Amino acid sequence: MLRNIPVNLSGFRLMVTEAPTMKMRKDDEGREVAVTDREGAAKFVVSLFAKAKGEKGEEIRVTLDADPGEGFEDGDLVELVDARVSPYSFKNDRGETVSGIAFSAAGLKPLG
Template sequence: MRDIPVVTSGYTFMVTGEPEGKTNPDGSPYRPKDRNDVELDQPFVVMLLAKPKPVPGQPRRKDGEEIKVNLPCDPGEGFDLGTFVELINPVINTFEMRDDDGRISNAGIWWKADGLKPAARPVATKPPAGSGSAASAADKASKAA
């Protein structure tokens, strides 16, 4: 399967490595060609920290994973380190590598998106009303008095 759509609404993404153009081993810009042998724009890659968004009533998760996302072209200005972003049309693809004996020696996924757009900095969400403890309710009542 190729270009499997991904729903990312439950995650925040922060730039940890600014977008940079893909290069050939000799350092020259990598310029892929389409099926008609027409040269395409230089693809870019960006490193992002993907973290689950907080869920009300559950402890905040501290884990996250750094992912590399392939982009078809330069995403433009404004994607500096620490910037929160959203992925435009994100997809994943699978890969596998085989050793000399034909056995799978490595496998995984790689990310691709049509682009990036700035996202609002995530804000901690408050638990729903009435989900607080009896102690916090008593504390609020004493402050009101």
């Protein structure tokens, strides 16, 4: 399956709707643990409202490869560094197939 497909979001206005936080998941015992890459570096996640001029817009969650640092708050306009998408498909606990695309980026920077 194709992974990490580069995506050009330059025609979109990206506004923070939830400030970046460390990405967490539940382990086999149901405890919250940090999501890391193969080298052990923590991943972060940010929620953005993506809107093209004249379009309706949509909220997206983006996994960031590194800590974007302080200063990103609700309402800030931002750019994604090296934005990409990866398609996914899996069977959930009820046997249903769940498919979609996951957004990720190397980082986040203030617009302007």
